[in-house]
Amino acid sequence: MWTEIKPQQQAKWPDGVRLPIIISVHHQSEEAAYVFEDGQVDPFDYGERQYGGRRGAWRLLEIMTKHDVRGTWIVCGATLEKYPAISRAAKAAGHSFAGHTYEHEMMCNYPAKEELRLIRKTVSVFEDLLGEHLRGWRTCFASHNTIDILLEHFDFEWDASMWNDDLPYVIEGHGRRLLEIPFSSYSDAAIAVLITKPFPPSPFCTWSTNTPRFIWNTLKAQFDALYARGATKPVLMPLTVHDFIVGRPSRCKILDDFIAYAKQHEGVVFTTHDEAGAWWWKNYAREPTTPSAVLETS
Amino acid sequence: MLNDDFACLFDCAGDQLIEIPFTTSTADKTFIGYPYPMKGGPDGLLDVWDCEFEALYREGESGARFMILSIQTWATGRPAPLRTLQQFIERLKQYNDVRFARCSEIAAWCDDAAKN
Ligand SMILES: [Zn+2]
Numbered sequence: 503m504w505t506e507i508k509p510q511q512q513a514k515w516p517d518g519v520r521l522p523i524i525i526s527v528h529h530q531s532e533e534a535a536y537v538f539e540d541g542q543v544d545p546f547d548y549g550e551r552q553y554g555g556r557r558g559a560w561r562l563l564e565i566m567t568k569h570d571v572r573g574t575w576i577v578c579g580a581t582l583e584k585y586p587a588i589s590r591a592a593k594a595a596g597h598s599f600a601g602h603t604y605e606h607e608m609m610c611n612y613p614a615k616e617e618l619r620l621i622r623k624t625v626s627v628f629e630d631l632l633g634e635h636l637r638g639w640r641t642c643f644a645s646h647n648t649i650d651i652l653l654e655h656f657d658f659e660w661d662a663s664m665w666n667d668d669l670p671y672v673i674e675g676h677g678r679r680l681l682e683i684p685f686s687s688y689s690d691a692a693i694a695v696l697i698t699k700p701f702p703p704s705p706f707c708t709w710s711t712n713t714p715r716f717i718w719n720t721l722k723a724q725f726d727a728l729y730a731r732g733a734t735k736p737v738l739m740p741l742t743v744h745d746f747i748v749g750r751p752s753r754c755k756i757l758d759d760f761i762a763y764a765k766q767h768e769g770v771v772f773t774t775h776d777e778a779g780a781w782w783w784k785n786y787a788r789e790p791t792t793p794s795a796v797l798e799t800s
Numbered sequence: 801m802l803n804d805d806f807a808c809l810f811d812c813a814g815d816q817l818i819e820i821p822f823t824t825s826t827a828d829k830t831f832i833g834y835p836y837p838m839k840g841g842p843d844g845l846l847d848v849w850d851c852e853f854e855a856l857y858r859e860g861e862s863g864a865r866f867m868i869l870s871i872q873t874w875a876t877g878r879p880a881p882l883r884t885l886q887q888f889i890e891r892l893k894q895y896n897d898v899r900f901a902r903c904s905e906i907a908a909w910c911d912d913a914a915k916n
Binding site for chain 1: 801802803804805806821823824825826830831836837839840843844847848849851852854855856859867
């Protein structure tokens with residue numbers, strides 16, 4: 503059991519930060535490839551996605567390096583095992599990390615015990631291969647148990663799996679507090695691809711795409727609105743990019759242009775969940791204040 | 801294959817095959833071909849080709865790159881998108897360091913590069 507702490511209306515970012523932008527690089531490569539009814543993986547979809555680990559993730563890192571910005575790499579355990587070099591390069595360049603389940607399992611389809619096992623497995627892959635003790639988590643499609651599991655069994659400082667708000671908020675339960683840093687599909691540059699029924703994309707068909715101009719318009723509208731609002735209110739722009747989608751040249755060009763555009767604005771800061779989380783925590787006590795919350799057990 | 805943007809050499813027990821991958825991200829049918837979603841029409845098609853070209857051309861300063869376009873006779877072959885293709889090619893021809901190549905030429909280049 504857990505509760506949300508009522509948002510602190512005076513909560514704010516540090517002085518000089520008007521609009522933090524958190525780029526989440528979803529590095530999941532072929533983990534969610536379509537599987538046919540006979541259990542064979544769809545080779546077309548597999549290849550389309552495998553591009554992410556082989557090329558796309560590198561291109562994304564290159565562009566972020568070119569602009570001297572950092573973000574959070576949201577990586578599946580199995581992807582880290584298959585392509586450790588890219589995560590090591592991202593770590594060396596100062597990026598943050600979060601786990602993204604082991605083989606991109608959609609957790610809403612798994613019982614709590616299995617979800618716990620898969621999170622543990624992913625956490626240990628990060629420790630073994632990257633020497634990284636994860637502070638953050640982004641599940642693939644949260645289950646009703648996800649938050650309880652994160653609070654009860656792990657020491658994650660933040661979760662970034664929810665789509666239900668614009669700003670971070672504090673969750674309390676199992677004797678501790680966790681920061682939820684929500685995101686949104688509207689500033690997901692993966693809006694480049696149209697998700698058609700059935701999902702995952704149908705066999706023999708690959709992703710249908712929107713034009714680069716469409717992605718540009720979507721990101722710019724999101725940015726302009728948030729930047730204007732940021733003059734008087736705290737705002738946050740989550741920006742999600744998938745290695746196999748936005749890692750393609752035509753779409754990466756839009757990310758490249760977008761970062762350049764955003765950087766021209768004073769008070770725009772490209773940051774990570776770790777850093778933005780630490781900023782937001784300054785508005786709240788890290789420890790539970792109510793004794794009942796401390797006593798709560800599962 | 802769709803999993804890369806550069807050619808690679810498969811070595812299968814003495815026999816060799818050069819894989820030249822392609823991409824669906826610039827595929828004409830998505831933008832202009834019925835019954836696909838036809839996002840953007842001929843302008844959308846030109847937009848994605850331009851962006852793809854600019855990104856790869858820039859990357860070509862520091863390493864070998866190629867751009868592959870797959871176009872369908874029944875899609876780009878129609879008058880409006882055909883005009884888009886014509887304009888795109890004319891623009892590319894203004895660059896003296898852009899070459900139009902056949903897959904066999906890319907394969908020969910890859911074969912050479914693998915030997916050296
Ligand atoms: Zn994912």
